[in-house]
Amino acid sequence: xxxxxxxxxxxxxxxALFAVGYTLVFGVLDIxxxxxxxxFMLGAFFALVLVGTLHVSIAVALPIAVLFSGAxxxxxxRIAFRPLRGRADSNLAGLITSIAVATLFEAxxxxxxxxxxxxxxxxxxxxxxxQVGAAVVSTLQLGIVAISVVLMVILxxxxxxxxxxxxxxxxxxxxxxxxxxxxxxxxxxAASFFISSALGGAAGVLFALAFNSLSPDVGRxxxxxxxxxxxxxxxxxxxGAVLAGFAIGLIEVFTVAYLGxxxxxAVSFAVxxxxxxxxxxxxxxxxxxxxx
Amino acid sequence: xxxxxxxxxxxxxxxxxVGIDALLALSVYATLCCGQLSLANAGFMAIGAYAAxxxxxxxKLPFAAVLLASALAPAxxxxxxxxxxxxxxGVFLAIATIGFGEVVRLALVNWDFTxxxxxxxxxxxxxxxxxxxxxxxxALFFFARLRGSKLGYALDSIRExxxxxxxxxxxxxxxxxxxxxxxxxxxxxxGGLEAHFTFMVAPSGYSFSRVVDMLVYxxxxxxxxxxxxxxxxxxxxxLPEVLRGLGESVGLGPGPLRLFVSGAILLAVVLFLPxxxxxxxxxVAAVRMRRQRG
Amino acid sequence: xxxxxxxxxxAFGGLRAVDGASFSVREGEIHGLIGPNGAGKTTLLxxxxxxxxxxxxxxxxxxRRIERLPPHKITALGISRTYQNIRLFPALRAxxxxxxGEHLVRSAPLWRRLLFLPAAREEExxxxxxxxxxxxxxxxxxxxxxxxxxxxYGEQRRVEIARALASDPRVLLLDEPTAGMNAAEVSAVxxxxxxxxxxxxxxxxxxxxxxxxxxxxxxxxxxxFGKVIADGTPQAVxxxxxxxxxxxxxxx
Numbered sequence: 001x002x003x004x005x006x007x008x009x010x011x012x013x014x015x016a017l018f019a020v021g022y023t024l025v026f027g028v029l030d031i032x033x034x035x036x037x038x039x040f041m042l043g044a045f046f047a048l049v050l051v052g053t054l055h056v057s058i059a060v061a062l063p064i065a066v067l068f069s070g071a072x073x074x075x076x077x078r079i080a081f082r083p084l085r086g087r088a089d090s091n092l093a094g095l096i097t098s099i100a101v102a103t104l105f106e107a108x109x110x111x112x113x114x115x116x117x118x119x120x121x122x123x124x125x126x127x128x129x130x131q132v133g134a135a136v137v138s139t140l141q142l143g144i145v146a147i148s149v150v151l152m153v154i155l156x157x158x159x160x161x162x163x164x165x166x167x168x169x170x171x172x173x174x175x176x177x178x179x180x181x182x183x184x185x186x187x188x189x190a191a192s193f194f195i196s197s198a199l200g201g202a203a204g205v206l207f208a209l210a211f212n213s214l215s216p217d218v219g220r221x222x223x224x225x226x227x228x229x230x231x232x233x234x235x236x237x238x239x240g241a242v243l244a245g246f247a248i249g250l251i252e253v254f255t256v257a258y259l260g261x262x263x264x265x266a267v268s269f270a271v272x273x274x275x276x277x278x279x280x281x282x283x284x285x286x287x288x289x290x291x292x
Numbered sequence: 293x294x295x296x297x298x299x300x301x302x303x304x305x306x307x308x309x310v311g312i313d314a315l316l317a318l319s320v321y322a323t324l325c326c327g328q329l330s331l332a333n334a335g336f337m338a339i340g341a342y343a344a345x346x347x348x349x350x351x352k353l354p355f356a357a358v359l360l361a362s363a364l365a366p367a368x369x370x371x372x373x374x375x376x377x378x379x380x381x382g383v384f385l386a387i388a389t390i391g392f393g394e395v396v397r398l399a400l401v402n403w404d405f406t407x408x409x410x411x412x413x414x415x416x417x418x419x420x421x422x423x424x425x426x427x428x429x430x431a432l433f434f435f436a437r438l439r440g441s442k443l444g445y446a447l448d449s450i451r452e453x454x455x456x457x458x459x460x461x462x463x464x465x466x467x468x469x470x471x472x473x474x475x476x477x478x479x480x481x482x483g484g485l486e487a488h489f490t491f492m493v494a495p496s497g498y499s500f501s502r503v504v505d506m507l508v509y510x511x512x513x514x515x516x517x518x519x520x521x522x523x524x525x526x527x528x529x530x531l532p533e534v535l536r537g538l539g540e541s542v543g544l545g546p547g548p549l550r551l552f553v554s555g556a557i558l559l560a561v562v563l564f565l566p567x568x569x570x571x572x573x574x575x576v577a578a579v580r581m582r583r584q585r586g
Numbered sequence: 587x588x589x590x591x592x593x594x595x596x597a598f599g600g601l602r603a604v605d606g607a608s609f610s611v612r613e614g615e616i617h618g619l620i621g622p623n624g625a626g627k628t629t630l631l632x633x634x635x636x637x638x639x640x641x642x643x644x645x646x647x648x649x650r651r652i653e654r655l656p657p658h659k660i661t662a663l664g665i666s667r668t669y670q671n672i673r674l675f676p677a678l679r680a681x682x683x684x685x686x687g688e689h690l691v692r693s694a695p696l697w698r699r700l701l702f703l704p705a706a707r708e709e710e711x712x713x714x715x716x717x718x719x720x721x722x723x724x725x726x727x728x729x730x731x732x733x734x735x736x737x738x739y740g741e742q743r744r745v746e747i748a749r750a751l752a753s754d755p756r757v758l759l760l761d762e763p764t765a766g767m768n769a770a771e772v773s774a775v776x777x778x779x780x781x782x783x784x785x786x787x788x789x790x791x792x793x794x795x796x797x798x799x800x801x802x803x804x805x806x807x808x809x810x811f812g813k814v815i816a817d818g819t820p821q822a823v824x825x826x827x828x829x830x831x832x833x834x835x836x837x838x
Contacts, residue, residue: 030383079559084563087566089566092329093566095383096558097559099507107552107555108548110545111548224394228391231384266395269391269394273388273392273395276388276391280380438696441699443696446689448677452678453673453674453675453676456673458657458661459635459666460661460689
């Protein structure tokens, strides 16, 4: 039972890290960025190239990959979302342009790395097994949880204590009001994309390390699970995404342990449906989500 | 002579796929035309495909009855799904329907009766070009007659402003549900046709990517009228074939090329041609008129 | 009494937007609903048309309680409305907007269209000419083919009235129909309202133009902070001290 809990927290930390970026952009733009999973994937590949081909250590490669992912986020905003600002159909159009860019990113990855599974070279992350009570934890698992938590703490600090964070929260509340207050809304949105994609890329690297596999379509399944997480947590709520990420990680692990692995993915969707039908705003989301 | 018949066979299947993809694009259009983004149709397609395949293997029903079943089976699921889900605001409807599609796929992966992830193979080819295009024709006829009808006006008004539509006396829930069910039936029959055209059904063919493809066909073609989605489907299905030679000369593999072209066209259409390919003649005419004047 | 409100209350959290409102509208009556900004007039219209549910109280049309019915059923019983912010269907043409308004009076089963039956074509023809004559009545016939978003503000307001009339309502709710209109347009709307009432429709008119309300209405209800502070003839209301107090310090 303790072992399951540890596995659940480990899995949950990656889900949470992925979901946090997802929900941040939704909070600010009211759009689901379906290219988030493509940045997740490209960030991981970027780190792979650094480590595997350029022999950079993972400690250096990870931050660089994170910055690279952030830059991808800014590019994404520029080509897929910014041109739609002010358009009446921007929600649907934004969803579709994000799908388009995700497809482009996937095409690039497919061309550069091929469809097969790639792996980080052996020994990228020093692995040792530790005994914690009745459970076994690997240093990799600890490292991933630690890095995820650190990144989420940094994000929380950023949102709560810095000027940029206040501006982001203002734009999330009402872009029109923020503009009247003199906030450069476009710049704030670009910053949000940088942060969101940086975290998404980090999640990708950690995911690839954790499961020792990486391919251009790795983002697809995580993306859908990420949707379940942000719905459970409440769309637009960062603390909600964190909470829900860990919750779903734990639920998934315990479901596999007691019901078998075929229910693994189904349980996330069961959660998704239940939340949407019973309490659409999720755990910590804002109210007013149904139509009149 | 065998190369000639091979050639015809290749094009025959391509033309068949265009027809099936056109039906799928119309199935997504069914809900888009009243302003609802439903992404459940891969799931509905799977239900229709599997229902048809199972009936073909285990009964002696004529193909027409099998196709009818492939339309009715997903429609039956669409009613209880639609009632709660259509009340959700835009993006939440999209997510809920994505969830449904995934649940269907996962259920099929775990269903031993149909070989789980491997699916069913060696389905006899009962669907030919004639059947596919006949059904497409019927679907197009429905949409053509819908336009300008009482229900058609109601759907237009729901798309524009659902609250105002309700105060015009329109039962918007019923109208949306009707199109949701109709879209499910279309996707199901397309699934049934495809199953008997490609000899197999497998859960991997009905993933989220599948419904994204359907959405792309509709959007690229144009969702202002029912003509757009089939045009978009034809365009997006034929284009990779046309570009295949080009890709090889540039050194791009067919996989990445197809994805790249897909993504680039989608992006370009949404940004520069928001009403889709079918609005291109209008745009050209407008530009020409402006040039004549100024 | 055709439309009767009794103790209607609507609270949003702690705020009572409508607080125990009671008044009634007779058949063929033009009934004004006035009050300073934020008094709760539009909320009342939303309650009557079913977009909101009252937290307590009742609303009756004839002897039927309607406060818990969905909007489309309320419209079917004979209440139609216009909106303060104009809610036409922007991409639809003016005539099409009115045709949508006729939804309830059309009997046009889809299968007739599918079979190309002449009855279907006739029915569409009737719907269209009826819509055009309604546009004629409100004076925008020549703009019938223009898309709603391309119409001028005044034209849009009039198309919206035509659309509301299309369902042949027993009670017509008008939410500030003359906002932004010039004097000539206001008189035209006044004349239209009088004509509509003579034909047997009741009108509940929410307005900021107090002069218009005084001229056209037989009964006036005055709202302030969600409460009814006066209810009577224009003469009585104009001299009511509570009304005068409410408007002092507010724009008349």
